[in-house]
Amino acid sequence: xxxxxxxxxxxxxxxxxxxxxxxxxxxxxxxxxxxxxxxxxxxxxxxxxxxxxxxxxxxxxxxxxxxxxxxxxxxxxxxxxxxxxxxxxxxxxxxxxxxxxxxxxxxxxxxxxxxxxxxxxxxxxxxxxxxxxxxxxxxxxxxxxxxxxxxxxxxxxxxxxxxxxxxxxxxxxxxxxxxxxxxxxxxxxxxxxxxxxxxxxxxxxxxxxxxxxxxxxxxxxxxxxxxxxxxxxxxxxxxxxxxxxxxxxxxxxxxx
Amino acid sequence: xxxxxxxxxxxxxxxxxxxxxxxxxxxxxxxxxxxxxxxxxxxxxxxxxxxxxxxxxxxxxxxxxxxxxxxxxxxxxxxxxxxxxxxxxxxxxxxxxxxxxxxxxxxxxxxxxxxxxxxxxxxxxxxxxxxxxxxxxxxxxxxxxxxxxxxxxxxxxxxxxxxxxxxxxxxxxxxxxxxxxxxxxxxxxxxxxxxxxxxxxxxxxxxxxxxxxxxxxxxxxxxxxxxxxxxxxxxxxxxxxxxxxxxxxxxxxxxxxxxxxxxxxxxxxxxxxxxxxxxxxxxxxxxxxxxxxxxxxxxxxxxxxxxxxxxxxxxxxxxxxxxxxxxxxxxxxxxxxxxxxxxxxxxxxxxxxxxxxxxxxxxxxxxxxxxxxxxxxxxxxxxxxxxxxxxxxxxxxxxxxxxxxxxxxxxxxxxxxxxxxxxxxxxxxxxxxxxxxxxxxxxxxxxxxxxxxxxxxxxxxxxxxxxxxxxxxxxxxxxxxxxxxxxxxxxxxxxxxxxxxxxxxxxxxxxxxxxxxxxxxxxxxxxxxxxxxxxxxxxxxxxxxxxxxxxxxx
Numbered sequence: 001x002x003x004x005x006x007x008x009x010x011x012x013x014x015x016x017x018x019x020x021x022x023x024x025x026x027x028x029x030x031x032x033x034x035x036x037x038x039x040x041x042x043x044x045x046x047x048x049x050x051x052x053x054x055x056x057x058x059x060x061x062x063x064x065x066x067x068x069x070x071x072x073x074x075x076x077x078x079x080x081x082x083x084x085x086x087x088x089x090x091x092x093x094x095x096x097x098x099x100x101x102x103x104x105x106x107x108x109x110x111x112x113x114x115x116x117x118x119x120x121x122x123x124x125x126x127x128x129x130x131x132x133x134x135x136x137x138x139x140x141x142x143x144x145x146x147x148x149x150x151x152x153x154x155x156x157x158x159x160x161x162x163x164x165x166x167x168x169x170x171x172x173x174x175x176x177x178x179x180x181x182x183x184x185x186x187x188x189x190x191x192x193x194x195x196x197x198x199x200x201x202x203x204x205x206x207x208x209x210x211x212x213x214x215x216x217x218x219x220x221x222x223x224x225x226x227x228x229x230x231x232x233x234x235x236x237x238x239x240x241x242x243x244x245x246x247x248x249x250x251x252x253x254x255x256x
Numbered sequence: 257x258x259x260x261x262x263x264x265x266x267x268x269x270x271x272x273x274x275x276x277x278x279x280x281x282x283x284x285x286x287x288x289x290x291x292x293x294x295x296x297x298x299x300x301x302x303x304x305x306x307x308x309x310x311x312x313x314x315x316x317x318x319x320x321x322x323x324x325x326x327x328x329x330x331x332x333x334x335x336x337x338x339x340x341x342x343x344x345x346x347x348x349x350x351x352x353x354x355x356x357x358x359x360x361x362x363x364x365x366x367x368x369x370x371x372x373x374x375x376x377x378x379x380x381x382x383x384x385x386x387x388x389x390x391x392x393x394x395x396x397x398x399x400x401x402x403x404x405x406x407x408x409x410x411x412x413x414x415x416x417x418x419x420x421x422x423x424x425x426x427x428x429x430x431x432x433x434x435x436x437x438x439x440x441x442x443x444x445x446x447x448x449x450x451x452x453x454x455x456x457x458x459x460x461x462x463x464x465x466x467x468x469x470x471x472x473x474x475x476x477x478x479x480x481x482x483x484x485x486x487x488x489x490x491x492x493x494x495x496x497x498x499x500x501x502x503x504x505x506x507x508x509x510x511x512x513x514x515x516x517x518x519x520x521x522x523x524x525x526x527x528x529x530x531x532x533x534x535x536x537x538x539x540x541x542x543x544x545x546x547x548x549x550x551x552x553x554x555x556x557x558x559x560x561x562x563x564x565x566x567x568x569x570x571x572x573x574x575x576x577x578x579x580x581x582x583x584x585x586x587x588x589x590x591x592x593x594x595x596x597x598x599x600x601x602x603x604x605x606x607x608x609x610x611x612x613x614x615x616x617x618x619x620x621x622x623x624x625x626x627x628x629x630x631x632x633x634x635x636x637x638x639x640x641x642x643x644x645x646x647x648x649x650x651x652x653x654x655x656x657x658x659x660x661x662x663x664x665x666x667x668x669x670x671x672x673x674x675x676x677x678x679x680x681x682x683x684x685x686x687x688x689x690x691x692x693x694x695x696x697x698x699x700x701x702x703x704x705x706x707x708x709x710x711x712x713x714x715x716x717x718x719x720x721x722x723x724x725x726x727x728x729x730x731x732x733x734x735x736x737x738x739x740x741x742x743x744x745x746x747x748x749x750x751x752x753x754x755x756x757x758x759x760x761x762x763x764x765x766x767x768x769x770x771x772x773x774x775x776x777x778x779x780x781x782x783x784x785x786x787x788x789x790x791x792x793x794x795x796x797x798x799x800x801x802x803x804x805x806x807x808x809x810x
Contacts, residue, residue: 066576067730069771081770086576108767112736145760146740171729190571190729193554195739197729 025091042084057172061249118167126226127236158208169227175219187213257531258539281334287321295329320484322397325637339367339379392600396484404526407487415603428499434610436622441595444688453582457590464505471555472671475702477626478596482516486523492599497544510551555726574774617643621687631705662707670699672719673779675786695786712791717745723780734777737768
């Protein structure tokens with residue numbers, strides 16, 4: 001996790017000792033002056049202040065990886081784009097979350113998500129409760145301008161209660177992180193590189209034969225799309241509650 | 257072993273060398289290039305030959321890369337510095353006879369005999385070597401890479417001795433900053449500044465990593481340095497560790513370089529025995545240990561955060577920066593990562609001073625750079641030139657021009673992260689800034705020369721295919737974007753693209769460049785963008801061709 005934004009010119013302010021000390025800083029997000037803590041990320045600060053930043057691989061309660069590139073923001077003084085979920089705020093940081101450039105890029109990202117695998121909402125269990133579908137509405141996606149890749153993906157139905165449909169997977173790795181960090185079972189992992197990337201159970205064994213899976217179902221709740229769903233659910237009936245993961249993590253850390 | 261013992265050993269070695277200074281030395285190139293063209297057999301045959309002829313004052317030394325790899329196997333005769341090319345088991349006897357017994361060089365087989373009117377008996381007088389300046393590669397091709405004693409003769413570990421006993425860590429960093437050395441891995445971040453940043457973080461233990469995961473197609477300088485002079489890299493790492501206060505180092509070498517791994521591990525063992533590595537180096541309180549980690553073949557593991565993940569035993573995928581490894585790297589500790597070539601440049605800088613190094617090269621890029629010449633060029637191989645040498649000098653004076661007398665069309669620098677330099681910019685001064693202006697990058701130093709038969713769209717497609725294969729799949733722009741761009745380029749190559757496809761390509765290229773998580777995606781569109789910029793007509797021709805053919809059908 002990132003502990004602070006590092007301006008290239010100034011190397012003096014960033015020593016670990018100073019970093020660990022939490023202090024108040026002022027940041028400007030989309031023209032609004034906001035007071036924030038240094039241990040907060042740009043995403044957290046924005047969310048607490050009612051500024052919406054689109055996310056996909058982010059789920060509060062598990063480690064952020066900055067992989068989906070939807071939460072990219074512009075920082076004044078840097079030509080690079082930064083992922084809001086992994087960049088911590090620093091004093092006098094000027095953040096732009098809604099420029100034309102960012103909106104355009106978010107739309108391309110969404111289109112690429114849809115074009116990568118077989119996302120057919122009409123026949124999907126998560127139709128109506130899908131974060132990817134919502135994202136499409138939010139960015140105003142009317143058509144996918146890129147050719148669909150339509151890869152041949154498996155559907156793993158070997159588990160007693162759940163199904164893994166790789167056709168709907170967007171490789172956000174939320175299931176992987178939830179399984180490792182919240183459940184501690186380490187059932188899920190990632191295989192292959194590039195666009196051949198696949199989420200696997202154990203050492204690429206069928207999910208039903210997994211020796212690590214506890215059948216807790218947290219991955220199903222964390223999954224933003226219809227890639228993971230409960231058996232005996234029909235089209236459009238799967239509801240997802242990723243916020244239960246956040247709640248669970250928060251309650252665990254509560255002092256009684 | 258303390259400093260006194262070490263100095264005695266060095267002196268004893270030097271005395272031994274002086275007593276035998278009249279001796280003939282035959283150096284056989286045993287770099288990976290020459291080995292693959294049969295230099296190990298030549299070495300065996302040569303040893304037999306010397307035995308049969310009962311020549312006594314001859315010493316045979318297998319060495320690292322000598323440079324012109326496609327002329328191999330190369331055999332060098334010292335002290336006259338005569339290099340013979342394309343030596344094999346059938347003609348080595350003849351070479352030995354004329355060179356050592358008759359003392360008359362065999363002109364037909366001298367280096368570049370076919371392209372020079374009169375080949376040079378002393379190879380250093382050949383323009384190929386004359387135009388070069390060897391710092392990182394200095395002892396490559398002269399020392400026995402598997403003997404530390406040979407390295408000691410070439411001022412080996414003298415810089416370490418100087419750093420440990422005459423300089424404080426701050427002095428070492430100041431010297432590095434003064435040298436203006438920039439990271440040779442590609443990005444060109446000032447090395448001294450990086451060292452200082454790591455030095456200033458108070459968090460123990462700190463780590464030093466040497467990045468030898470050289471993955472660019474057509475680049476092989478790290479390999480040659482590691483194979484030719486592993487002790488130089490080890491010395492650089494030890495000096496870096498002393499400067500930043502690290503006690504543990506890792507050399508991450510890709511698994512495709514078994515010889516480099518073998519020789520580097522051998523170097524570590526020898527250095528420990530000699531007391532220049534391990535606990536209480538040269539009797540001081542400074543201890544430093546190095547371990548080799550072998551890369552499993554992923555290109556992305558050359559990216560520093562992915563490399564760190566790989567060493568930690570995790571899946572080799574990058575993570576967003578900041579925090580930079582200088583603050584939170586290996587196991588969350590401050591970590592210094594430098595490329596092999598950067599590490600190899602450290603010892604000469606400490607020995608000769610930062611001032612000396614900063615005077616070489618251009619105003620913004622100091623020192624020398626190793627380039628791996630490949631493609632349609634006569635003298636393919638490894639060269640080292642001062643920064644600011646023009647591309648023309650590299651291709652025509654050193655590289656000997658285009659194969660078969662063809663026309664120069666473009667030079668591709670920086671591998672899949674770089675771009676193409678067209679013929680109009682043949683006089684570009686090769687340094688970080690100038691190449692950036694042309695839409696290319698210095699990269700690790702691969703330089704692929706193309707002639708008029710090369711199809712630039714296909715070149716862009718080839719490099720994109722490489723990036724599709726090597727993308728780790730973590731972030732969307734790189735995972736899907738490169739695949740989309742590749743498919744569109746494929747369409748252009750097949751003359752099926754429309755103008756709209758070219759516009760989409762351009763849009764995607766800028767998107768992938770700006771949005772990707774790491775440097776792989778961030779630079780993957782560079783070959784496409786630079787060919788679009790300099791060879792737009794080749795794209796347009798294909799689009800037009802498609803239109804014409806469709807007109808015919810209607």
